Amino acid sequence: MDKCYDSPWHCIGFTILRYQSPAQQCLIGLQREIIKRKEAEHLKDQTVHDLCDREKELKDYKYALDISSIISISAVDGSFTFVNDNFCKISKYSNEELLGQPHSILWSGHHPPEYFTELGSAMQEGKSYRGEFCNKAKDGSLYWVDTMIVPFVDEEGNVYQYMSINRDITRKKEALEQLRASEERYKSIIAVSNTGAWEYDLDTNRVWYSAQYFAMLGLDIPDGVWEDTEGMSWVDRLHPDDRERATKIFDKFLMEGSTKLYESFFRMLHQNGDWVWIWSRARRLHDKHGNLTNITLGTHTDISERIKAEEKIKESEQMIRKITSQVPGNTYMFQIEESGKPNILFLNRGTEEFNYTADLEEISRDAEKVLEVLHDDDKILFNEKMKEAYQSPALMSFQYRIIVNNLIRWRWMQAIPEKNKSGQVVWYGATRDITALVDYIASVEQILFDISHVMRRPVSSMLGLTTLISEGDLEHEEMLHLAHQLHPVAKEMDKFMTELNQVYEQKRQINSLNIDFSSLVDKRNSLFRPSE
Template sequence: MANASLRLQPQDFSHIDRSMALSFGLLITSLMLVALVAASGYLRTAMDREQSRLATLTTEVLADALSRVSFAGKYQARLLIEKLQKDEDDIAYIRLIDTHGVIIASSTSSENGLPASNQELEHIKPLLSESTTIRVRKLSIANLGIVREIGVMYYGGFNNQTQGVLLVGISESSIEKSLYHGLLYTAFLLFFLAFIGIIVTLRMSRHFAAPTRELAKEIAYERTRLESIVDAIHCGTWEWDTSSDQFILDERWAEIIGYRLDEMAPITSKTPLKLAHPDDAPMITARLRAHLCGETERFHTESRARHKDGHWVWVEDSGRVTERDALGAPLKFMGARQDISARKQAQEDLRRESERFIALAKVSDTGVWEWDAKAQYLWCSHEYFSMLGLSPANFDLTGKPNLENTWATLLHPGDKDQATEAFARYLAGEKTSLYENTFRMRNAQGGWVWILSKGRTLRDANGRFTDKTLGTHINITSLIEAQQSLEENQERLKRISDNLPDCALYQIDCGKHGETRHFRYLSEGIERIHQVSVKDVLADSSILYKQALPEYQQIVADKEALCIQQMKEFRIEISSIMPDGSQRWFMVISSPKRLSDGHIIFDGIEIDITERKRQEQQIRELNATLELRVEKRTTELQNALTTLQRTQNELIQNEKLASLGALVAGIAHELNTPIGNAVMLASALNQNQNNFRQKIESGLTRTALSEFVSEVAESSAIIERNLERAAELIRSFKQLAVDQTSYQRREFSLKGLTHEIALALHPSLRKTTIQLIDQVPEDLHLDSFPGPLGQVLINLINNALVHAFEGKAPNGRSDEGGASNRISLNAELIRSGWMRLNVSDNGIGISPENMRKIFDPFFTTKLGHGGSGLGLHITYNLVTGILGGKVEVQSDVGKGSCFILDLPLVAPALEQKPE
């Protein structure tokens, strides 16, 4: 690197370049004039001959190069040039220079990518401007000698545009051989001139060449470094000449949005805005205008550009005005564009992850905190406070430091020291592990909440720890309470297991394959039933195994091995000898399970069954005389059963007679009214007859006769009606009595049967506030047994009269004017050949505990008050037996009951007459 005193500015470099060009030009011109004058005759012939060969060779090189370079790319072009130089000894060098003055490919690989020298640029400028198609010059190059350089334009690409200049340097060594003898003539002169030129050149180099070389080296280094940086950040570059509105882009700029540079032609300063997202264009324009006006030091935007395939690419543009005129107007504006889609996507992913994390924290009621040790600031999420029933508004979150305000002051006095010290130790330590601690914090109600605090110090991009520690607070009060409850339950279970009589609980570890026996737990009951201490058995499990009799030790080993193999529960009874010499029996029940570490354990219980074994022995001894005792007892039970059945039959018959007696009493009471009326009218009629006879003896008048005839007719009609009523009652009673006392089968109307029953029960109902409502349809006929069915209905109605309304007073009148307490009869066809008969009431209902026993024999709630408990039992037997149906009851306490009879319209045939 040149010293500061030698570091030249661009204008100084231009002055030196002109001076050196002039000096070397004069020197070369002088030398050439002398050489040309001395060898002009000889050179004329040699030049003509070599010009022909040079034209042919140049044509071949150009044809080959121009056919490949345009499409093959830089790498292939460089390979081609190297190959041509190797194949042709006369070619000194080949260079491809693009329109920007950069050497694309050179036979000297170190020149690839370097800018062309100013001399070369001046030489090829007419070619680039297309004012001429070929340029030839002659150069003297160290190690190469005299070189004739030919420059030609070359075209390429899909539209055959100008791509640059091809420079081919051809060594004139062959000419030198031809001119060797002629040059001897001028050797002395050339040597003299060369000596003078060397001296002059050395002196000039001391003044001009050294700074120039240093500046060129520095420029080359800076250009290489800049190109490396641009290539490393993989960005595109752009340059805007505002005076000519020329906008220059590189291939990477176009590649970012999916184009090739030639596809974007024509390129103007408006091209970036045309490709920008409509929402971003105003922002880009505003920032560009502000920078061009000098309001901002640098132009910088992050915007979206439309990709070739239609999607949007996030790009970052950064640039600045590099040259302004005297009035401050921008002349040159340069910058770079970088694809930041990946960064934007990462930012979006980070935002989503952050939102997901915050949502998860809210859903799980997890408080999040971040401690900045440098700023001494503790940031807390809303859930940090809400889990305590507090609000962030109650705390000064902007004060510094606030660790005391938002954390330490809320700690339980008993936990404050250990919690703050633990956090301080973590911050002062290596921080490689996770910070974790539990403590209590005060909630809004003044109570204490158990908190599990976890955190970790964050690292920067280089893996170094930062000043920030991020963590969470989780409410584990329920977990702590559950653990405390578990510990209490475990302690309670231990006390229970230790105090269980005649048994012991245990857990034994059998290893991973059943190879060991080691007790993990033993209840204190082992000391009572085995006469050994828990401590000794925990240390040596063989103490218990050796107590078993030898024949049982092998049985236990086999059982445990099979249990481990099949992982099934086993139970076994064994006999053991105690330390005091007594023999005891034990039942061992155990079930295996495999732990997460692979070990197999048995959880089991050992029960002392010595007393049971003794009782079993006594039972075996008693069984020897059991047969005689069983035979004797069976005879006694058979006699008792016969007596019971006879008594039950008598009770059932008495129940039937009692039911019939109730009918007789009702009919007698019902007959008393019409017969009494008839007797009373007959007595009155007899008295009227005596009075009429007296009137005849004293003198009968027409009026007296008419009155007597009228009274006789009226009395006769009343007597006739009452006697017909009595006859009807007698007929009904006769039919009902016949049905009740026999199982005669016949066809009958269900309505007629219910009418007769209602008539028979009317006297009993009239004494109460209960109304019997008969809603049975007229057209329902059965081929069945009216006697049993009538008995069933009478039993159900009487049951309702006795039990349904006990303690219930009528609360008004029904629509028909009757009492509100009702017993209803209704029937309907439910399916082909079947009918349903309901006997319901609106009484007090039946309690659930009585519902299960209501049809049991001898069950009654009136025991000792005249109830036999057989009425509903008889009803059940009649319905399910001779009538061939089924019966069930539904009841709601306080709302009444309903007996549902499902009966066939044609009763099944009787195999034998019922008793």
């Protein structure tokens, strides 16, 4: 088969030449040459057009890369041969200050020398490299870039320059550093606060525990997921008396989907066999849209020492109550509001028969119960005394009346102030039934009145007679006559003193006050006995 040219016209022309005259063949050959030239010119025009399109496309790529990235080109020795505006902006150097300078002008000292080992190997082998670098700007500030370094290779395979395409990741690094610092602070707080952290995923039913969580149970286990296998579940370690209650509280918290704080107290088994008191708190987490998730984050705090301290306080309080319950009157510890209302912190009832009718717990919850038994005429007095004590803390001492079983009883209250560690004034005092004392004082006052009334006449008589004796120049018979007149007066006074002493003895036996001044009465009485 004859050879066929690339163009269909070539094939046709070749066939025709075999059957044409030389002139015709020459004409056809000329036509063929013209066609070939036209095709060559067309091909040339198309090539030029394609090259123009490619050049424009490359310019577009370069423009897009230039405005979106931080670009630099450096020679094989590492000196800058090109930097774009973004590079100058982030480094705060001008174009003139960077060109010809080595990369070391940006070194921050943040990375150790071995950090650049892999980069050096890649550059020697003519391979691209990607890494993150902390650079130092002209003003001394630090910035981070995510860098892709691409080597340019000539026809002989030798690297003649490097292009560095960078992306500013300073904010990302700062955010990561803040997160790292926050995590470090969180871990430090957990470590020093005797608190263990845990996280529960309701969807997967898996729990993450911190190392501190295990440590407070005597287990040397690092942070991680603790499978709910036999003997390892937190439920299995609960005290039998706390298990049902604790699990119900936690299940209720999960099922209700509450945003409130979960809180529970229970005992867990320590590895040494002791029971550790745990204060558990948790809260459901929210997603970025504010919706409640099935992730619960919580803490366990060992409060065993606090529980022991509280038990000791309770024991001390019970001992104080036992002691104070054997003394007459009530013992108090209270604070006073600006309004004058007392807030009872401690109250105990003594051995007295007549006392407040309200229960001690009721009075502790509501100090207004104290005022319920106050005599109407003394309620204002009581409130005013409390207000005065609030304004000027000093010894408080006053008497007031209460009505118990339709009987009016007198009470005496005394209290001293003392500031606690918070600077608040706390009052310590007691009240006691002084009805017997009030009655006794009233009796004494009545006795004194009776004495003064009864003794007025005989005393007056005696004064008159003794005046005559002392001032008159009397004979013996006159003196004897006056003496006979004084004797009935003395006998009358002696009788009165005897009766007075008997009345006092009766009063003393009835009342609880055992103040004995009968000897003084007897002594006074002896003054009026006739001398033998």
